[in-house]
Amino acid sequence: MKYRDIREISMNLIPVAAFLLALLIGTIMIAFLGVNPLVAYQALLKGAFGSTNAIADTVVKATPLLFVGLGICIAFRAGVLNIGGEGQLVAGALSATIVCLTFPNLPGWMLIIIALLVGLLSGAIWAGVAGFLKAYFNVNEILSTIMLNYIAAYGMNYLLSGPIMDPLQIELGSFIPQTARLAHAVDLPRLIPTRLHFGIVIAVVFAILVYIFLWRTTIGFRIRMIGQNIQASRASGINVQKYIVLAFILSGALVGLGGAIEVLGIHHRLFTDGSVSGFTGSAGFNGIVAALFGQLHPIGTIPASLLLGALLTGANKMQRVVQVPSALIGALNGLIVIFVVGSEYLRRSQARRMERTADTKNNSINKDKRENK
Amino acid sequence: MEAIIIGIAKSAIRLATPYLYASIGETIGQLSGVLNLGVDGVMLMGAFSAFYTVLRTGNLWLGLLAAIVVGAIFGLLIAFINVTLKAEQGISGIGVYIFGLGLSSLLFSTMVGTVQTVSGFPPLSIPLLSNIPVVGEIFFQQNILVYGAFALVPISWFMLTKTPLGLSIRAVGQHPEAADSLGVNILRIRYFTVVLGGILSGIAGASLSIALLNVFQQNLTNGMGFIAVALVYFGAWRPKTVLIGALLFSTVNAIQIWIQVKGINIPSDFTLMLPYIVTIVVLAAMAKRRIHPPAALNKPFERGE
C-alpha cells in the first residue's frame, strides 16, 4: 500500500480513535461505579443494533438529529451558529399539532402535507425573527435564539395548559398538560411494524435537497462563499446580510419540519413537563454535534446522525441493564463530543500535510518532466 | 410602596449575581477570541464542588476554593480543546456543557444521594453604608459573594481598559496577527482568559450552592449559563453594559414573580416570558450604534494563515 493511502486512512480514523478514547475514560467511570465495563458496552451495542426494535429506536432517535443537523449545515456554511434549535423544533411541532387539531375533517394525506408545510414555515419564521433582529437591529443571533428558545417553551406551556389541552383531561379532572391524541389518519406511515416511521425517508430526501441547494445553486454557492471568506463576498458585491438572514431562515425551516415530523411520526400529540427537552430530547443541541460529526456536509450528516442516535439509544439500554445512574450517560455523551471535536484538528493538520506533500510531489514530477524534456 | 421596591430590588440583585460572574468571565474570554458555550456545565461543577466541600468540612472558604480549583481545571480543558486543538468552539462548548451537567449529576447521586441543605454564606451588612435608608437595605445587606459579583464589574473594567494585560487581551481578540508580530504570546493570553472564565463560572455556581440557595440538586442552574453567554452579547463585550444586562434581566424576573404573587391577572406563562422579551427589545432599541464583536472571535489562531 502506498504511504499516502495509509496516511489518508489513518486520517479518517482519527475521529474513531478519539471516540474510542472517550469510551475508555467512560470505562474507568463505569468500573468506578462497580459495574463490569464489558457487560456495559455489550448492552450499549445491543441497545443500538441488537434487534429490530433496537435499530428502529436508533433510526427514530436519529431522525430529528438529522433535520437539525441539516439546518445547522446551512447556517454554519454561512458562518452563523443556530442554537435556537430547541425553540424551532417546538414552533414546528406546535403549529403542526394545531393544524391537525383544527381541521380534523380533511383527508389524512392532505392534512399531513399541510401540517408538515406549516411546521416548516413556523420553524422558518421562528428563526426568521432572530435573523430579522440581527439584520435590522443588530441584535446578536446567539442572544436572540437563546431567548427565543425560552419564549417558545413558555408559549407552548401556556397553550397546553389551557387553550389546546385535551378536553378529555379537563373532563376527567386530571389536567395533564397535553393535547388530544391526533387522529390516526395523520400518523406518518410505518416502514416496518415497529416505531420506525416515514420521517427518516423525508429527512434523507431533504439531505439530498440541501446538498443540491448548497452545491448546485447560485444562492447556495453564495452562502458557502460568505462562510468561507466574508470579505471577498462583500467585495464581490453580494448583500452579505441578506444571505445570512436567508441561511438562518432555511436553517429554521428544516428544524421546524423536524419538529412537525416528531409529532406526526412518534408522539401523535403535544405535551410538556415545563421544559421542552421532554419533547425534543435536546435534539436542538445534539443535532449541532451530528452536523459537526458529518463534516458539515448534508450527506455526511446522515451517517453521523445515525451514529449519534445509536450511541444515545444504546447508552439508555446500558443504563437499564447495568443500572448505572442516568447521569453517567450524559457525562459519556459529553466526553465523546469533546474528544471527537477536539480530534478534528489532528485530522485537519494531517489533511493539510498530505496536501502539501502531494503538492511538492506534483511540483517535483512536473520539474522532472520539464527537465527530461 | 417602598417595601415593594426594596423587595424587588433585593431579589434582582440576588438573581443577577451568578449571571454577573459567569457573564464577565465569558466576556473576557471572548475578548481574546475564544467562544465558550459550556459555561452552564462549569457552573454546575463549581456548584457541586463548593456544596460537597461545605457539606463535608463545614468550611465556606474551602468550598469557594474548591469551586475555583474545579473551575480552573475545566477552564484548562476548554482552553486546551479550543486553543491548542483548535476545535470548533461552538460545538466543543456544547460538549463541555453536556459533560459538566452529567458529571455533576453523577457525582451528586453517588457521593451525596439525597437532597440536603448547607449553611452558606450569611448576609453581611456593610457598616455605615447599610444604614442608609432604602439603598442601604437593598445594596449593603447582601452576602459576600454578591458583593464580589458587583465588585467584579469595576475590577474587570479596569483590567481590560487600563492595564497592559487588558490591552493585550483585546489586541489578541481583534488583531491576532498584529499582536503576534509584536511579540504577544497569543496562546498564553487565551489560556489565561479561558481559565479565568472557568474560575468565574465556578464561582458563579458556588454563589448558587453555598450562598444564595444553599442546596445542590441535579441541574441546579437550569440553563442559567446560556443566559449568561447571551448577556455577553447584550453587554457588547463591556463589563459595565454586561452589568446593565444582568440587572435588567434579573429585575424583570423579580418583577414578574411579584406580579404573579400579587395575583395580577396575567397568565403565569406570559409573565415568565417577560425577562426574555424585554432583553431582546431593549437590546434592539439600544443597538442603533454598530456593535462589532472581537474580529478574531471563534477563529483559532495559526501563524502564517
Add this chain to the structure above:
Amino acid sequence: MKCKKNITIIIMISILILSLGFGANAKTFRVAVIMPSAISDLAFSQSMYDSLLTIQKEMGKENFEFVYSENMFVVADAAAAIRDYASEGYDLVIAHGSQYGSSLVDIAPDFPNTSFTWGTSVNTFSDQGITNIFAYEARSEEGGYVCGVLAAKLSESNVYGVIGPIETGDAKLYVDGFKAGVLATKPDAQVNVNWTGSFSDVALASEAAQTHINVGADVLTGTAQMVVGAIGVARQRGVLWFGTQADQTSIAPEVVVANQVYDWTVVLRPMIQLIREGTMGGTTYALTLANEGLKIVVNQEALVGKTIQDIIEGKIDIEL
C-alpha cells in the same frame, strides 16, 4: 417390600406437588419503573422509589425485584425503555409520569403477558380494548386541604404563599386543595399563588419564596423538586413550610410543619395481587386519606418544638 416402594413413590409425588406449589409462590415478582426525575428529588419520583423499597422489604428480596430508570424526561426514550423492559419479561412496568400515557397505548397491546401501570392518571384505556394497563392517581387536594386548615390555624398574618411548577396534574390538585382548606378555616385569608413554569428552577422558587414573604406571608407551601430553594428561604426567614409528595422535614426541621406523603404501596399491593391472579389491568387506583395512601406527617419540632425547648431551658414560667 412393595409397600415401602409405594410409600416412597407417594412421598416423592407429594414432595413434587408441594414443591410445585411452593415454586409457584416463590417465583420472583419483577418490576421495572420509569421516572421523569431523580430518585433523590424529595418529591414525585422519590415517593415511588421509596414505596418500591418498602414493598421489597415486606416481600423479601428473593420474592420482589425491581429495576429503575430515572431522569427519563425525554418521552421518546422512556417509550423505548418501557418497551424494552416489557420485552425482558418484567411482570409489571410502572410508567411513573403523566407524560408516558400515549406511549403505553402503543406498547401495551404488544405485550399481553406484561402488566403496565401509569400515573398520575385515571385512564386505563379500556375503552380502546386494552386490558393490561392500570392507572393510579393521587387525590392530593385532600392532603392539601388538611395542610391548608393547619396553616390557617397557625398563621398570624393570614397571608399564605404557594409556589407551584405548572398548573396541571397533581400539582394543580394540591394547590387548589390547600387554598380551599385555608379559605374554609379563615374566609378572609389572602392566598397568593405563583407558577415557576418548570419543575426544576430552584433559583426562581427561592426568589418566589422571598417575594411571598415580602408581601406578608408567614406560611409557605409548594410542590415539585424545586421547592428545596423555597424551604431554604423559609428556614432563613423563620417562616413555616408545608410540604407534599414526600417528607421534607429533613431539609429544615425547624420550619417544616407538616407534609402530605405519598405512599404508593397502597396502590402497588392490590395491583401485584391482581397481576398474580391473572388480571393485568383495567382498574384505577387512587391515593386518598381514607386508604392511607396519603399520610399527613406532622413534624413536632416545627410545630411546638420551640415551646418544648423553652420549657426545658426554663424560659417559660408556667403559672399554675
